[in-house]
Amino acid sequence: MPAPLTLVETDAGLPRSADAVVIGAGIVGVFTAYYLARRGLKVALIEKGRIGAEQSSRNWGWCRQQNRDARELPMATKSLDLWERFAAETGEDTGFRRCGLLYLSDNEEELAGWARWRDFAGTVGVTTHMLDSAEATERGKATGRTWKGGVFSPTDGTADPANAA
Structure with a gap:
């Protein structure tokens, strides 16, 4: 639907x-x-x-810095600021919320790639947390699965695609 x-x-x-x-x-x-x-x-x-x-x-309405290519990151970071400012300037609700963005995985190679990205992110002021199995499983409990790990960026968010445009 x-x-x-x-x-x-x-x-x-x-x-x-x-x-x-x-x-x-x-x-x-x-x-x-x-x-x-x-x-x-x-x-x-x-x-x-x-x-x-x-x-x-x-x-999906993701507004994210997480796992962006280094060349995209300045624009992604600026866009998050613009999402917040737009609501303050206009009073319009785009559904934007800095609710964080979570990725979960059972793939060691993928987790290693996220860890490398986390290390890079720290050098440019983006907060990203690697999650061990227990943390990932707890954060992803809605899936009903056990996960090897994950990554969480608390400053990323979402907007409501039906309202934003």
């Missing part, structure tokens, strides 16, 4: 002029248009269908 979407009423007519045109009204497009407009630009946001009804309505 698809997530319920909020219908956003829009103008079917195109503007005569714009400083910027953003094509695609998913999370990235909507936030791009928002921040351009905040800078004083006249923005046209164009979507073929309903706002937020494509991939943005079907993703």
